[in-house]
Amino acid sequence: MKKYSIGIDLGGTKILIALIDRESGKVLEYVKKKTKKEKGSKKITKKMIEGIEELLEGKNLDEISSVGVGAAGQTDRKNGIIIAAANLDCYNLNIKEILSEHFNIPVFLGNDVEIAAIGEQKFGAGKDCDDFVCIFVGTGVGSAIVKEGKVILGATGTAGEIGHIIVDLNGRQCACGAHGCLEAYASRSAIEHRIEGALKKGRTSCILDYLEPGKSITSSMIQKSIERDDELVLQYVTEASEYLSGGIASIINFINPELVILGGGLIDAVDYFYEKTIKKAKAKSLPVPAEKIRFKKAALGDFSGVIGAGFLEDRVL
Ligand SMILES: [Zn+2]
Structure with missing residues (x-):
């Protein structure tokens, strides 16, 4: 099992990008990007890529198992497409394709409440x-x-x-x-x-x-x-x-x-x-x-x- 993964919470006002220890569930490092003023698929994608690059600087990519993204909106989980995230002004954004091609790491998509529930289930109040x-x-x-x-x-x-x-x-x-x-x-x-x-x-x-x-x-x-x-x-x-x-x-x-x-x-x-x-x-x-x-x-x-x-x-x- 690879040691780490990257978790991204794509919300209406900020993007939180974190390096997660897959054994303990701990956040080892994180980057926060504001999205309040800059919206739209292109700008949001650029911010995510920048954030991931900052987080990965000096790290060994072989130890990262995946990038998981939870977006505030409706998502096509199987194909990794953000169908509609009104607060981010993103529509039909194939985030799986873009990020997996850029970083050559498997990418998974869910929605914001789903990822929060998974987090609480594994390491929080729902343990x-x-x-x-x-x-x-x-x-x-x-x-x-x-x-x-x-x-x-x-x-x-x-x-x-x-x-x-x-x-x-x-x-x-x-x-x-x-x-x-x-x-x-x-x-x-x-x-x-x-x-x-x-x-x-x-x-x-x-x-x-x-x-x-x-x-x-x-x-x-x-x-x-x-x-x-x-x-x-x-x-x-x-x-x-x-x-x-x-x-x-x-x-x-x-x-x-x-x-x-x-x-x-x-x-x-x-x-x-x-x-x-x-x-x-x-x-x-x-x-x-x-x-x-x-x-x-x-x-x-x-x-x-x-x-x-x-x-x-x-x-x-
Ligand atoms: Zn309503």
């Missing part, structure tokens, strides 16, 4: 469990379902889109075009919109002490405001947790997992949100699945994706 659901709360709400140790992909490879389960038939418009999707209520962006809307209407909040003009609200600003018992922030974080817990309860009833792992910036930073959400999710679930359900925070933080990507080569499609 002792074969049946769980990973839910990540950030700009959107994403999830992956692990059943009998395998990530369930679904007929079109898009299973796990918890962010687009409908929680209000006549509700807010979601980025996907539908109305009332969970992520329009329970994501960090949703909380941001609610807080900003209220501030515009003249309500006051101590979050203004942290908010610079033109900058957006972060999870840590939300946490700091909650520590000061800010009424407005507490109201909207509580509202979001009300919706998220409803979504999670539906998943618990539908899939009957042993464990729900929650991750992402908002979960990491805001304990109030995490605690409230899991308590209510349990209370809203049917009694029998609720009795057995366990909740955990994701354990690998920002690295769960790159670590999982480093093991995509072991996945059987």
Whole structure:
């Protein structure tokens, strides 16, 4: 077995590229590239190649088993094509062909939540469990379902889109075009919109002490405001947790997992949100699945994706 692999987490705002020790799952080195302003297939591909080259400098290529890429979007895993990653403005990008020709190393592709779930399963909060659901709360709400140790992909490879389960038939418009999707209520962006809307209407909040003009609200600003018992922030974080817990309860009833792992910036930073959400999710679930359900925070933080990507080569499609 070759000692190392390269894991790449291709997200909407950054590309994280890491050298993974395949035995311990440790991130040995990593390179971070911002993608906020430079989007499109050509620019993204160039950044990935540059990042991999930086990481491989002075290394023996014979010791690298593969490059695994997880992209935020829809992917054709078999052919290694990013079909659509709207946040990166990438469409029909054959990343497998490009990277394997450039580096002469096998390349594997998955999506961002899938790789995070694989990372948590192998070395994080899902280590002792074969049946769980990973839910990540950030700009959107994403999830992956692990059943009998395998990530369930679904007929079109898009299973796990918890962010687009409908929680209000006549509700807010979601980025996907539908109305009332969970992520329009329970994501960090949703909380941001609610807080900003209220501030515009003249309500006051101590979050203004942290908010610079033109900058957006972060999870840590939300946490700091909650520590000061800010009424407005507490109201909207509580509202979001009300919706998220409803979504999670539906998943618990539908899939009957042993464990729900929650991750992402908002979960990491805001304990109030995490605690409230899991308590209510349990209370809203049917009694029998609720009795057995366990909740955990994701354990690998920002690295769960790159670590999982480093093991995509072991996945059987
Ligand atoms: Zn939607």
